[in-house]
Amino acid sequence: MSLNSFGHLFRVTTWGESHGPALGATVDGCPPGVPVEASALQHWLDRRKPGQNKYTTQRREPDEVEILSGVFEGVSTGTPIQLMIRNTDQRSKDYGEIAESFRPGHADITYWQKYGIRDYRGGGRSSARETAARVAAGGIARAALATLVPELSITGYMVQMGPRSIDRSRLDLAQVEQNPFWCPDADTAALWAEDLDALRKSGNSVGAVIEVVAKGAPAGLGAPIYGKLDTDLAAAMMSINAVKGVEIGAGMAAAMLTGIENADEITMGPDGPEYSSNHAGGILGGISTGQEIVVRFAVKPTSSILTPRRTIRKDGTPVDLVTKGRHDPCVGIRAVPVGEAMMACVLLDHLLLHRGQVGEGLRGRIG
Amino acid sequence: MSLNSFGHLFRVTTWGESHGPALGATVDGCPPGVPVEASALQHWLDRRKPGQNKYTTQRREPDEVEILSGVFEGVSTGTPIQLMIRNTDQRSKDYGEIAESFRPGHADITYWQKYGIRDYRGGGRSSARETAARVAAGGIARAALATLVPELSITGYMVQMGPRSIDRSRLDLAQVEQNPFWCPDADTAALWAEDLDALRKSGNSVGAVIEVVAKGAPAGLGAPIYGKLDTDLAAAMMSINAVKGVEIGAGMAAAMLTGIENADEITMGPDGPEYSSNHAGGILGGISTGQEIVVRFAVKPTSSILTPRRTIRKDGTPVDLVTKGRHDPCVGIRAVPVGEAMMACVLLDHLLLHRGQVGEGLRGRIG
């Protein structure tokens, strides 16, 4: 019910604003006995950290996470884990125009209308900085998953930036960490670098599509009808700043398929059912099949750009607004680790839910 | 938390299987004093009802809704409203092969694996029949919205079937109820009729994209960060059977836009802010802007088809399965009233949430 929480049994509440004293995540429901080290969480946070190359915001913050509770002698105790990240690079500056006017395509105007007050410094609660808390919480989820499903791996990467998509015939996960775009296709990464240089120079920004794949997830996760695995994944991804679309498996393109094409045929393999294809994205009837779970989401272009756009002030007067400051030309890049974190949280949550209602493992045997 | 519930304050729990005694919805949190008539709910159910033309399943059921509680002297009392629909056309037949084998692309296999038991008759809980309960609940939501926001209207329609999309220059909402496809473009409707005739004859099926638009929704609905209006809409639509993708506003295409293109510029109109465009789909930072709220979702092709597909039985032996019975060649058609119902439920829920936390109306004034 909490509007800043997600998850059923593994439940994450994030809090904090971009330029307040700190932000973080309250993580409840973690199984006991999970090894949790600040350094391991830091590994994931560092992947999201701004200022690492010229394609992300030049704001420089260590994003250092402090574990305030729920961990004793290096392992989780089963009580709430509080993760705090101090904000350290809030430049003290004049927010004049931003404080009074509303960036087009930004939450400025709706926060103001709804609440009658907004922390305009750096976007406040609507800043992409909030996603650091998700990544930290995702680190806890990954640690728990590592103890419960060691064979599970979660990998995110960018598959489209602006009009340019990767060539799937060249998809190579080993490339993902080799370029600043988490791009699994080296050739496309090179082209994106050129594209983004041009956009940045022209005071513009661009959107992107991120794909997140979970390999090794067990069958049986998810539950009809509103606790479906795909329902919760869709909600998790759509809750990330600037996301405008979410797809599972074939996604929107499923509309173009016929039933014959779409049927992922089933055969019996040595270890259980095998599928001829994966249009379903690893989920049937809201429940995982044991195939790869495939989610994609589209991130809109950063709304804070250097090109003036028409807007209004709180008093209703018009203004041509230019957003200075240190903004990502493609905020989708840094959404990759965020998408991975959300996948980890949702899978752990459904693993615990399944164990709660049904018990360990699957109840229905095949073969 | 209930896995078969959605909504925060206006909370709907659906229950029931395709071929059990009945199905329905438990609707909690409806404001008191809302006029609720079974006949008004029936109006919405009749739009979803099967067997109305040759493009939907030939199963014929009256889908008659009975109000069992929560309504007194024609108005809601504020207590739970129980809506029940008896199943009347469950043909008693031999389910032999379906009971033993798993349709490709269907929830058969995952329900079995997870629970070790499934009601295989007509798909059980995973049947599209469950959506009748949503439509009934949506009727309650519409009645409440009519008292709270009389100017609000919600309209759904199909914009794509297989590879063929509507021509948006011909979009005319007056056409929507004039053809069996809820198609707002008469010319495309005619072509879809041909397409679907051919598919049906060849024992095939096809996917579709549905768009649902809410006009007249107030600004201020939704809340950061995990109770965003778009988060809840994405979850609501993704929870509908066979949905594989959800988009808000520009949707997946937002990835192809630049920040300059994507910025919906703001000017001051006589009644408040006005926007030059609506790439945002009426939602910024998870909160409604007062523009049209635009959601799209893709429905995969029906997996129950007359063309044999390879699959396995519970015992692991292979079988070429043909699904006889009365199935929709394009289940997307009947998803249109369902999408409308989900939109109504989500908007009412967020209206109540807003009123709860913030009070009536908006707190921030512009101009």
Place this chain on the structure above:
Amino acid sequence: MSLNSFGHLFRVTTWGESHGPALGATVDGCPPGVPVEASALQHWLDRRKPGQNKYTTQRREPDEVEILSGVFEGVSTGTPIQLMIRNTDQRSKDYGEIAESFRPGHADITYWQKYGIRDYRGGGRSSARETAARVAAGGIARAALATLVPELSITGYMVQMGPRSIDRSRLDLAQVEQNPFWCPDADTAALWAEDLDALRKSGNSVGAVIEVVAKGAPAGLGAPIYGKLDTDLAAAMMSINAVKGVEIGAGMAAAMLTGIENADEITMGPDGPEYSSNHAGGILGGISTGQEIVVRFAVKPTSSILTPRRTIRKDGTPVDLVTKGRHDPCVGIRAVPVGEAMMACVLLDHLLLHRGQVGEGLRGRIG
């Protein structure tokens, strides 16, 4: 969040009014594979059924439960179980004075003030009839517990009626089903019969205290800090109509104890820890110890009495109100099976929660 639901993973939503078409319970989260028969549920309902002796309301209803969903071939499927009980003995009569005036000590006035509408027939939603739905849901919980913890037994009984308490030295559970009061002390039962005869003749009613004991519940159920087992038990019992107080173990009398007296000393027995006493009522720090779980609750006297009491009408005019009709002189009697049902629901829920977060069994070994 639903205001008519309780439980986390095993979640029960009740619905319905006293004189509407039906009432019932939507039960979500039941483990799959649990044998569920209407006849078994009926067993529990029959214990709560009115009109069985002269000490309960003379309303005569079969309280026949119908299972509408979630059960297939005699076992639960893991999907929502809808339990419906038709109301059959709603006498059509003139509700004149009751419709216009407010019984002292009854929900009449608050429902009216809050909602501006109330179903005054038989108390509507606030009728003790609602508890039939709880008893039915409790029957599901008992069936699930029987498969998961076969050694668990739950027994409720009355320990006080008006000023007269049982003599604990004579407490004999075998007596509980031998008298109309669920009284474990035969001598006290005889005296209660005299007491209640006199009260009934004088147009009066009386309160009672019920004790519910769970024997054989495993250690480890419950969770800090707001999901404590005692927190959930207190809420469950307090939610029953007319309950004004809840105690765990020593209860309110704990205030009178010293730390030396209150300490349930621990020794090591052959099967694990043993305790010298049970002031804790089987719960320490919100988590079960493996001892008997002991809950008591006080039920106020029925407010609908034949003796005139001063009150007002909707228009504010004064009236001396006599409540005719068929009311229980001691509504506490029929609360016994209700308290048992709530205990069953809460224990099952926490069993599933424990299994979800921690896994099967206990993680900490002693000895």
Place this chain on the structure above:
Amino acid sequence: MSLNSFGHLFRVTTWGESHGPALGATVDGCPPGVPVEASALQHWLDRRKPGQNKYTTQRREPDEVEILSGVFEGVSTGTPIQLMIRNTDQRSKDYGEIAESFRPGHADITYWQKYGIRDYRGGGRSSARETAARVAAGGIARAALATLVPELSITGYMVQMGPRSIDRSRLDLAQVEQNPFWCPDADTAALWAEDLDALRKSGNSVGAVIEVVAKGAPAGLGAPIYGKLDTDLAAAMMSINAVKGVEIGAGMAAAMLTGIENADEITMGPDGPEYSSNHAGGILGGISTGQEIVVRFAVKPTSSILTPRRTIRKDGTPVDLVTKGRHDPCVGIRAVPVGEAMMACVLLDHLLLHRGQVGEGLRGRIG
């Protein structure tokens, strides 16, 4: 669902252990525009603070609260408010025996059994220190209530310690802050001082009963059937450490009343209904009447005492345990501000819930 959260719309999650780096509360759903100052929260925390007189633990901590988010320019923004209190007086010492053995009557053993790990330092999560976070959150609730219902006041006080109760004929709220026991009866306070001196010297401890009264709460708060105001109050109070019983109005004594005695008769006053008495404790059918809301709860004696008690170690060996350290001889004393805080949180939550479902004010008029 979160096991460490309470509240529906105004939702508080507490976190932290007694001797970890910090503890605190994540407060979600606060209305925007509420003045929130750390100094105002500190006022409430100081009332609960240990070490203020010889009757509470001698642990000395400033319990200084830091507001990390959700407040901008002195008012709440509607986003989560994070309240952190650093632990500063964790004595570094040898926890030897406590780490290995289980205090009788304490959560030591159940935490260990359930989780297989416990932070034994100062009781970890089960320490009464957790209640500091509740008091801080209650300060937020009080600030919001002050803007929404300025006439509301909440006052807690002790009415019983050990076998000695206050004399209600001498009850004077002006006395409450004049003695170290929050006792509204000066004569009894003097006797309690003697009683407690003796207990403390003998290495013993004692229980207490606390009463919390809300004056000026509007009618209409609460909702059937499981979101009743009394249900939520019972859960809130029972969730406080060491509480074993909760009463509303007449409480357990309601069992001894007849219907004639218990009926709070209603008359029409100049400002609405008036009641001849308040056995109901201001709540009928789960909904507030507008009378004083009266809750009582019993706190068991502190289990950490200087008198040796028999218990066992993790390895099962017996030990006579003496708990050294700085423990409250009557932990009930410091529970008074905690009970007030819980009352504030529950009332605000229900005020928002009512506004959400029903709108501002009451819908039913009388007179």
